[in-house]
Amino acid sequence: MISTALSLGVAELGLAVFWPQATYNRSLANNPAIFAPSDTMPYALAPNSRGQIVLPEFVAPIQINSLGYRDDEFPLEKGDALRVLAIGDSFTFGYTGPASESYPDQLESLLQKKFNTDRVEVINAGFAACYYPDTYYLYLKERGLALKPDVVLIGFFIGNDIDHDMVDEHAWTRTDGEGLPLCIDGVYIKIEDGHCVAKQKRRRYRLPVVRHSHLAQLLASAIVSLWTSHNASSTVFLKSRASPTWTCCR
Numbered sequence: 001m002i003s004t005a006l007s008l009g010v011a012e013l014g015l016a017v018f019w020p021q022a023t024y025n026r027s028l029a030n031n032p033a034i035f036a037p038s039d040t041m042p043y044a045l046a047p048n049s050r051g052q053i054v055l056p057e058f059v060a061p062i063q064i065n066s067l068g069y070r071d072d073e074f075p076l077e078k079g080d081a082l083r084v085l086a087i088g089d090s091f092t093f094g095y096t097g098p099a100s101e102s103y104p105d106q107l108e109s110l111l112q113k114k115f116n117t118d119r120v121e122v123i124n125a126g127f128a129a130c131y132y133p134d135t136y137y138l139y140l141k142e143r144g145l146a147l148k149p150d151v152v153l154i155g156f157f158i159g160n161d162i163d164h165d166m167v168d169e170h171a172w173t174r175t176d177g178e179g180l181p182l183c184i185d186g187v188y189i190k191i192e193d194g195h196c197v198a199k200q201k202r203r204r205y206r207l208p209v210v211r212h213s214h215l216a217q218l219l220a221s222a223i224v225s226l227w228t229s230h231n232a233s234s235t236v237f238l239k240s241r242a243s244p245t246w247t248c249c250r
Contacts, residue, residue, distance in 0.1 A: 024212060032050065041135055042189060047068045062099075076146070084104075084107070084151045085125055085152050086103070086124055087129045087144070088126050092127075102126070125139070169189070172184055
């Protein structure tokens with residue numbers, strides 16, 4: 001019994017040092033706590049939050065400004081500048097790199113260079129407007145149009161916005177007289193300590209000890225891999241839930 005416990009302990013330590021697995025805490029630590037609850041939307045970006053997204057392929061620093069955008073500070077009143085408001089999901093947000101590599105930042109630089117002026121601004125509202133057309137509408141109604149943009153640019157991706165295996169993930173909990181949403185709730189997600197996480201945790205993350213064990217997570221991954229090899233149609237569905245955080249799913 002003692003030898004078994006020692007062997008398991010050595011294996012756990014070895015994995016933690018040399019081959020760390022996607023334990024619950026590690027998965028959360030690899031995604032910045034940049035989200036905040038919202039009274040009318042599935043979430044908001046928490047003002048002045050920062051951190052970094054860590055994946056094997058890249059490390060992306062994330063910083064949210066005081067208004068809740070992944071952007072430099074900007075005045076609410078646009079003055080005489082040409083203001084473009086870019087709305088969208090992770091593609092607009094620039095999930096895989098620094099803010100300077102996001103397409104809103106790149107577009108701003110190109111426009112300023114073309115017109116030889118710095119009086120052009122492109123506001124990155126990726127994730128600030130959440131990530132579906134219904135939340136884009138509600139965001140514009142509640143916050144976006146108050147910025148008085150000259151142009152609203154919507155990053156529309158067919159694979160997420162109209163052809164997605166979780167297209168039912170929003171619920172309109174309140175609507176107006178025309179049936180348009182006044183409040184949109186996330187069916188499958190919630191905000192927990194700044195992270196956007198699944199309301200229903202995967203089985204591998206439900207038990208307190210198991211969720212933090214590298215050995216248990218290695219075993220769980222092996223079981224999932226074997227199961228999906230016999231059911232290829234479920235692979236994408238499971239991979240989208242490989243992390244307890246939701247940010248990388250969109």
